[in-house]
Structure formats: structure tokens, C-alpha cells
Amino acid sequence: MTAKRGSRSSGLGRERTTFEWVLLLVSVAAILAVVAGLVASELFGRGGPVDLRVSVTDTGEEASGGRTLEVTVTNVGGTSAENVVIEVTVGEVVREITLDLVAKGDEGSAAVVVPTDASGTPHAEVLSYTKP
Amino acid sequence: MAGKATTAEDVMRGVAGGVLLGVPLLYTQETWLHGRSISPVIILGGLLGTFAINVALSYYVGFRPGRTHRPIEDALVGMGLSVLLSVLLLLLLDRVGQETDLENVLGVAALTAIPVSIGFSIGAALAPRSGAEKSEEIPSGGGDLLVAAGGALVFALNIAPTEEPILLAAELDGVRLGLLVVASLVLPYLMVFFAEFGGRDRRVASDGATQGPLTETLLAYAVAFVVCAAMLAMFGRMDEVNGAATARVVTLAFPASIGAALGRMLI
Numbered sequence: 499m500t501a502k503r504g505s506r507s508s509g510l511g512r513e514r515t516t517f518e519w520v521l522l523l524v525s526v527a528a529i530l531a532v533v534a535g536l537v538a539s540e541l542f543g544r545g546g547p548v549d550l551r552v553s554v555t556d557t558g559e560e561a562s563g564g565r566t567l568e569v570t571v572t573n574v575g576g577t578s579a580e581n582v583v584i585e586v587t588v589g590e591v592v593r594e595i596t597l598d599l600v601a602k603g604d605e606g607s608a609a610v611v612v613p614t615d616a617s618g619t620p621h622a623e624v625l626s627y628t629k630p
Numbered sequence: 631m632a633g634k635a636t637t638a639e640d641v642m643r644g645v646a647g648g649v650l651l652g653v654p655l656l657y658t659q660e661t662w663l664h665g666r667s668i669s670p671v672i673i674l675g676g677l678l679g680t681f682a683i684n685v686a687l688s689y690y691v692g693f694r695p696g697r698t699h700r701p702i703e704d705a706l707v708g709m710g711l712s713v714l715l716s717v718l719l720l721l722l723l724d725r726v727g728q729e730t731d732l733e734n735v736l737g738v739a740a741l742t743a744i745p746v747s748i749g750f751s752i753g754a755a756l757a758p759r760s761g762a763e764k765s766e767e768i769p770s771g772g773g774d775l776l777v778a779a780g781g782a783l784v785f786a787l788n789i790a791p792t793e794e795p796i797l798l799a800a801e802l803d804g805v806r807l808g809l810l811v812v813a814s815l816v817l818p819y820l821m822v823f824f825a826e827f828g829g830r831d832r833r834v835a836s837d838g839a840t841q842g843p844l845t846e847t848l849l850a851y852a853v854a855f856v857v858c859a860a861m862l863a864m865f866g867r868m869d870e871v872n873g874a875a876t877a878r879v880v881t882l883a884f885p886a887s888i889g890a891a892l893g894r895m896l897i
Contacts (some may be wrong), residue, residue, distance in 0.1 A: 501840075515635045517637070522707060523634065525709065532740050535733070537670070539736065540671050546856070578666055599666065602733070603733055
């Protein structure tokens with residue numbers, strides 16, 4: 499940490515200390531990582547429209563006065579989707595849920611509760627979404 | 631002054647500035663959402679523009695006391711460390727994780743790093759050189775805690791009525807809440823007693839009833855905690871005392887403890 503003094507007051511002529519070199523190298527590495535990552539995302543990232551895949555799983559657990567179904571939405575497209583509305587159907591029972599955001603490459607999940615005696619295979623589909 | 635080598639205290643001053651400006655944005659849902667949906671080109675443009683601003687700020691203010699004469703290098707250090715600090719804070723608040731797509735991690739971290747880096751670059755200007763001069767006029771250690779309460783109130787009042795502390799508290803697990811308490815103690819301690827802001831020596835040497843650094847840090851956090859509980863109760867977010875309500879207070883007490891530290895630095 500003992501800095502050699504070069505020019506009178508500017509500090510430009512002073513040699514950097516080990517601490518300053520480490521700071522500079524770590525900082526430049528962090529900036530390069532972010533910039534390279536963002537450039538790579540733009541050039542080689544998945545492009546195209548929103549592409550939502552929905553899956554629904556019956557947990558078999560009774561809670562909240564009914565049976566809980568877990569709904570997972572994965573966005574495999576190249577654009578994020580907001581206000582994603584999903585309809586879940588079990589026999590005659592219909593439930594609707596909305597996810598605020600399902601970013602590109604990410605997934606969102608929610609749960610719906612249906613009556614315990616609802617029969618039929620759970621089915622879920624995307625009704626609508628908006629683009630950010 | 632300008633010829634001095636950068637020290638850990640200088641860096642902590644920048645970190646303090648970054649936290650002060652960055653935490654309110656971290657507690658904003660739109661940051662989490664837009665960081666995942668804005669085009670990488672736009673975020674890169676934002677980073678480039680911010681870098682230019684940081685070079686100018688580093689020239690005139692900087693995170694070292696007095697004018698720096700390596701503004702580009704200081705701006706690089708400020709931005710680089712701000713990116714790392716943003717990632718750490720986002721991990722702490724569980725806004726990014728292993729399951730998050732790398733592209734989205736980069737977007738949110740880069741967006742958060744913009745205000746953090748601005749705060750980093752003006753770190754030296756955040757507390758006056760005359761800081762703590764008034765502290766000797768404060769009767770007993772209770773005055774420090776009153777100032778801490780004021781800082782906590784001002785800083786957290788912007789966040790308390792919003793949905794974010796409720797959302798975060800519901801999603802954070804016990805480990806992260808524990809880490810948040812640790813961060814709420816360590817960061818203010820470093821800001822008030824380690825970062826070389828004006829008046830630091832007076833604050834460290836002060837021997838009021840509650841003014842040992844460790845005691846003061848703990849008491850200031852307790853004050854911030856009570857202030858947050860009162861604010862949440864005022865906004866109808868704490869109808870009863872249970873685990874969920876405690877998690878909300880812990881979540882809000884993080885920015886409040888930063889505000890409490892700022893209050894103590896300014897007096």
C-alpha cells in the first residue's frame with residue numbers, strides 16, 4: 499500500500515499499488531463479462547416471438563378447501579410475456595390464473611384449487627398475454 | 631490528497647454511495663421485470679451513457695476525498711464493483727438464482743448497476759467533511775438513536791406503503807432473512823465507522839452512553855426495526871405479530887438501516 503509519488507499532484511505518474519491493480523482488474527473483468535454477455539444475448543440469444551409451454555400437475559394434496567394443482571409456464575421463445583392468462587380445466591371445473599411476467603428463458607408457476615370431487619384429467623392452456 | 635493510493639476505506643465509501651442510491655431501485659418490482667424484458671442493446675446503451683456520466687462525476691467528485699485525477703479508471707472501478715455489488719444484493723434478495731436464465735441475470739444486474747455506479751461515483755460527496763461535528767452537541771447517546779430513527783423513517787417511508795416488502799418477505803426463506811439481518815448490521819457499521827467519511831474519527835472515538843461502534847450499530851438496527859414495524863402497522867401490513875409479519879419487518883429494516891446510517895453520518 500506504499501505508493502511511490504511521481505508527478506506533483508495529479509497521481510497519474512504514481513505507480514499503482516497491488517490493491518489498485520486488483521480493483522482495476524476485477525472491475526474490468528466484471529464489466530467485460532456483462533458487456534460480452536449482453537452482446538452475445540443480442541447476437542446469438544434465442545429470437546422470435548413468445549412461446550409459452552404450460553404444464554399442470556395434480557399434487558394430490560387437499561388444502562385450502564380443495565385439491566391443489568400446480569401450473570408451470572415456461573417461455574421458450576425469444577420475447578418476454580406479461581399478464582399471461584392461463585385457463586385450467588378439470589372436467590367441468592374451470593379456473594383462470596394470471597402471471598405478471600414470464601421472461602424469455604424463464605418459467606413462472608402458480609397454483610389453483612379445485613373441488614376435491616372434481617374428476618377428469620387436468621388441462622391447462624394459455625388464453626392471452628401482452629408484450630412488455 | 632489526489633496523489634494518495636486508493637484504500638479499502640475509499641472503496642467502502644463508494645460502496646456506501648452505491649447502496650444508498652441502489653437499494654430503493656432494488657425494492658422496485660419494475661426493475662426485476664424490465665431487467666428481464668428490455669432489449670440487451672438498450673441496456674448496453676444505458677451502461678455506456680452511465681459510464682460517461684460516471685467519468686464526469688469521478689472527475690469532479692469521485693469516491694475518494696477531493697478531486698480524483700484518474701477519472702476513467704475510477705469510473706471503471708465504480709462500474710465494475712457496482713455490477714458485483716448489484717449481483718450480490720440481487721442474490722441476497724432472491725431476485726436472481728440458479729434457475730434464472732443467464733440473459734435475465736445480466737439484464738437485471740446491469741439495470742441495477744446503473745444507479746449503484748452513480749452512487750459509487752459520488753460517494754465522497756454523500757457526507758460532509760464536517761460530519762459528526764454536531765454529534766458532540768447531542769445530549770447522551772439517545773440523540774444518535776433519534777437521528778438514526780429519522781434516517782430510517784425517511785429512507786424506508788418510500789418503500790413501506792408499496793407491495794415490494796410484502797412480496798419479498800413472502801418469497802425469502804429463513805436463511806436469506808438471516809443474511810438480510812447480517813447485511814443490515816454489517817453495511818451500516820462499515821458505512822459509519824469504516825468508510826472514511828467526514829467525522830469518522832469523531833464517531834469512533836465518541837464515548838456517549840450508546841456510542842461504542844458495535845453497541846451503536848446494534849441499537850441503531852433495533853431502532854430501524856421498531857420504526858419499520860410501526861410504519862408497516864400504520865399501513866395495515868402488520869395486523870398481528872407472527873412469522874410473516876416479522877419477515878416483513880426484517881425485509882423493510884434493510885433499507886431502513888441504511889437510512890439510519892446515513893442519518894448518523896450527516897450529523
